[in-house]
Amino acid sequence: MTNIENLSLSEIESLLLAAEKRKAFLSRRRPPSVVRNELIALADSYGYAISEVFDVSHAPRAVAKRTRTQKQRKAPPKYRDPENRRNTWSGRGRVPRWLADKVRHGARIADYLIPGLARPTVKNVRSIGRRTVYKAEAHSG
Numbered sequence: 001m002t003n004i005e006n007l008s009l010s011e012i013e014s015l016l017l018a019a020e021k022r023k024a025f026l027s028r029r030r031p032p033s034v035v036r037n038e039l040i041a042l043a044d045s046y047g048y049a050i051s052e053v054f055d056v057s058h059a060p061r062a063v064a065k066r067t068r069t070q071k072q073r074k075a076p077p078k079y080r081d082p083e084n085r086r087n088t089w090s091g092r093g094r095v096p097r098w099l100a101d102k103v104r105h106g107a108r109i110a111d112y113l114i115p116g117l118a119r120p121t122v123k124n125v126r127s128i129g130r131r132t133v134y135k136a137e138a139h140s141g
Contacts, residue, residue: 079112 004012043053077088079099087098095103103109 078114079109080114081112 004015007015039053040050043050075090075092078091079089081087081098081102084098087096089096089099095109099109099112102112
């Protein structure tokens with residue numbers, strides 16, 4: 001944006017002249033919808049569809065409004081540690097360490113279900129708390 005305080009008289013007059021020309025040009029323009037309808041009618045009068053005359057695949061398209069995506073809500077807990085009530089698990093994702101440790105030491109995962117909420121989530125209880133990846137042992141040679 002130009003600061004008009006620092007302009008000379010001739011610069012202000014040229015700016016006013018340019019503004020008047022732009023104003024006259026914009027006032028002569030017809031709305032795009034009118035021009036679009038006239039072009040469609042003209043193409044139709046020659047026996048063409050407007051899509052045959054103009055390559056609409058490269059034409060700028062109106063930007064569609066984004067639909068709001070719902071944010072996933074945090075799932076309510078299904079499992080709770082009676083020794084530390086802050087330890088909870090929703091049953092989704094990896095089994096937390098506190099629960100895996102308890103299962104590894106002989107407890108059942110169903111023992112930690114919060115009463116009245118749901119059925120157990122985990123199907124294969126035997127794999128909980130067990131290592132699935134082992135480091136390769138170094139061979140001395």
